[in-house]
Amino acid sequence: MQPIISIRDLTKRYGEKQVLKGINLDVFPGQIIGYIGPNGAGKSTTVKILIGLLGDFEGEVNVLGHNLRTDTLTIKGLIGYVPENAEIYDVLTPMEYLSFTGKLYQMDDAVIEERAARMLGAFGLLENKDQRMDTFSKGMRQKVLIISGLLHDPQIVVLDEPLSGLDANAVIMVKEILSLLKKEGKTIFYCSHMMDVVEKVSDRIVLINEGSIVADGTFEQLKQSEGDTLEKIFAHLTGEHNLSGAADAFVHKTERT
Ligand SMILES: Nc1ncnc2c1ncn2[C@@H]1O[C@H](COP(=O)(O)OP(=O)(O)OP(=O)(O)O)[C@@H](O)[C@H]1O
DSSP states (O other): OOOSEEEEEEEEEETTEEEEEEEEEEEOTTOEEEEEOSTTSSHHHHHHHHTTSOOOOEEEEEETTEETTTOHHHHHHHEEEEOSSOOOOTTSOHHHHHHHHHHHTTOOHHHHHHHHHHHHHHTTOGGGTTSOGGGOOHHHHHHHHHHHHHTTOOSEEEEESTTTTOOHHHHHHHHHHHHHHHHTTOEEEEEOSOHHHHHHHOSEEEEEETTEEEEEEOHHHHHHHHOSSHHHHHHHHTTOOOHHHHHHHHHHHHHHO
């Protein structure tokens, strides 16, 4: 099977600092990849390159046979992106905002309206559809961002910590949405620190540490070699062996200061 996303020797530097150190990754159609790693490991940097936001990188990225350097716009149209939080235009209403993003993807007004209303309704936001978003809670804004990333029915969905601020019911719904999208044959690239969710939704887990991939496999495969929960696997492979000692030091230091 041909990979839908092919990443070769991806390297990224910010000044002197090399934050991606030769990432090689093939993602196959219909996979849900859980892309995990400690703070600062390079997850968001990988995602920003993949969605065409950061152009200054070394290596090759191909999406559905399109080269990211030369066909950036085409690739942007194939991918839906859900950020953790974004500067949403909060003077707009959800309908105005979704209409704006839908038009960027050259969708028809009628299609935008039908899909936006359906998706807002599913998230319990239909009655807020014409309300300015500066009055919205963090979770309500996040729901609009999720809808905005999925509105154009992209073949590939990239989510960077999408559950931030969502209540328990919305988290369950997003997990359900991810498995429905997978059933429709969509490919999902999912970055998160929520190990329990990653463990449940991903059919392949890629762990990145200090800019390099240190593990790649199904949860079952990783479990066999590295530990029985994703949290333990994570701690083991990212070199954190004494988290309770670190917590103890933190509390004692805090008490004395
Ligand atoms: N614009 C920037 N300028 C300089 N350094 C940056 C910039 N953006 C990110 N970095 C650095 O690149 C490294 C990787 O950052 P990145 O945001 O990709 O990590 P991450 O794995 O997504 O982390 P987190 O889990 O905390 O979101 C970090 O050391 C970060 O300080």
